[in-house]
Amino acid sequence: MSARRLEPAVIAGVMSREAANFRTYWKGTTFSSVLEPIVYLLAFGVGVGSTLVKGVGSLSYVQFVGTGMVATAVIFSSALPAMFGTFVKERFQNTYDAILAAPVDVEELVTAEMLWIGIRAGFYGCFPLLVAMGFGLDPSFGMLLVPIFAFVTALAFAAFGIAVAASVQKIDQFNYVTTLFVTPLFLVAGTFFPIDRLPQGLRVAANFNPLYQLVELVRAAAFGFEATDLIRFAGLLAFAIVLWRIAVRRMTSRLID
C-alpha cells in the first residue's frame, strides 16, 4: 500500500513540533513584533511626517507608513526565519533527519514549515496595523482580510527562505541574499515612499515586487478595495505556489542523498 501525498495529519504533526518550540521563545518574538512598528512609526510616521512629509495623496504619513509596514513585518517574519531556521535545523540540529526517518515526505515537511511560518507571519504581520491604530489610523472591516493577505505573502517568502537555505553551503552566504533581495524588496515596496513617483523603470519593476502588491492590498483593505486587488491577490497566490514547488524540489535534493 502506498501512503498518500500531503497527509493533513502528518503536516499537523510537523507543525506541532514548531508550535512546541515556539512556546519556548514566543515572548521575545512578540516583544519585537510590537516594539518594532512602534519605533518605526515614531521615527518615520511622526518624525518624518511632522518635519519633511505631511502626507501622501489623501493619506497622512502615519496612515501611509502604518499600512505599508505590514509588508515589512511579513518579510522579516517569514523569509528570515525560513532561511536561518531551515539551515540550522538541517545542518546543526539534524532535525530533518529525525523527521524524515518517520513516515513523513520532504513535500509534507516543506509544506508544514511554510504553513507554520505563514500562520505566524500572518498573525504578527497585523501588529503594525494595530500599532498604527494607536497612532490614529481608523479601523475598517476590510482590515479583517489583512491576516489572509499577510498569510499568503508569508507563504511565498517562507518558501523563498527554505529554497535559499537548501541552496547555500554556509550560513554567512545569507548576507548576499538579504543584501541583494530582501532589503531592496522591502525598501521598494511603497512602504516609506510612493512608488508612482519613482522613474518609470523602477515603477515597472516595483510592480513585480510581491511586497508592493501586499502593501497595495493592505491599503485597499484600510481605505477601499478596487477590482484590480483581486488580480493582486491572485498574483500573490500564484507566486506562493511556484515558490512552494521550488522549495520542495530544492529541499528534496538537499535532504535525500
Add this chain to the structure above:
Amino acid sequence: MTILPEPAPPLAAISVRGAIKRFGPITAVDGLDLEVPEGICLGLLGPNGAGKSTTMRLLTGQAIADAGEIHVFEHVLPGDSKAARAQMGVVPQLDNLDVDVTVEDNLAIFARLYRVPSVRDAVERGLALARLTDRRRDAVNELSGGMRRRLLLARGLINKPRLLLLDEPTVGLDPQIRTELWTLIDGLRTEGTTILMSTHYIEEAERLADEVAVMARGKVIARGRPSELIAEHAGRETAEVYGPPDRLAEVRALAESEGLVVRPAGPAIAIVGCEASANGVIPDDAIRRAATLEDVFVRLTGEEAE
C-alpha cells in the same frame, strides 16, 4: 492425492540485493546483499566508512540506491518508503532531540508523525520505557547524556515498530550508560522486535546480536552467529605476545612465515588461530585465550576494533 503447495518462506524484514550507492567518486555501498529475517537482532559491524550509516539511510529512504533492490517487509523502496517507515523505528547515531522542548513533547511530536492511535498512551509508554516519567515536563537540555539517549530510544519505539534501526546506539557513551542501554535493547530483542543495529563496538555486537554481518568497503564480507564467525575466521585460540618492539617484530615475522594471521593488540601482538601453529612459533610466555569476534573483525577488515 492432494499435493499441498510448499509453505511460503517467512517474510524478511529487510531484503537488500545488489545495492549500490555512490557519492561522487566514492562508492559507499558497493553491491550490498543483506537479508534480515523477522525476529532477530542483526549486528552490522564494520569500521568507520564501511557503509553502515549509508545502508541505514537507504532503508529509511533518505538515500536512494543507484542500483539494486531494497524491500522492507512487503514494501519496495524507494517508491514505498513512506509506508515502510510507518513500520520502522529509527534511533540515530546523533542526538537530534528538540533540546528546548519538554521530554513529553518530544515524544508527543513523534507520536503524531507516526499517527499512533493514542498520542497520550504512546507518550506514557515512552516515558516509562525511558524511565523519565518524573522528568516529563523538563526541557531536554536539562537531562543527562544517558537520559537523552534513553529518550532517543523511546522516541524510536513510539509507534511500536516491527523493525528497529539502531545506528551506533551507544557511540560516545560511558560504560555505565552503555550497559543500561544494552539492557533496554536486549529487552526489545526478547519481545521479538526485529533489530538492525550498526555498531563498531565488538562487545555491543557480541552482547546483543543473534547474528553479525561484517561490513567493509560497502559490502558484507562475512555473516553468521558470533561463534560461527569466530570458528570460521579466527579458529579456537589467539596468543597474545608482549615484549619490546624488536622482539614483537621477530615473533610476528616468524608467525607470518608460517601462514598465521598476526595483528597489533595494544602494546602486544595477537596471533590468531594459534592452535594451528607449528612448535616453536608461539613463544612460551605468550598468553593463550579463546578467539573472539574482535579477532574476526580485525582479520577481515584490517582495522583496529573498539
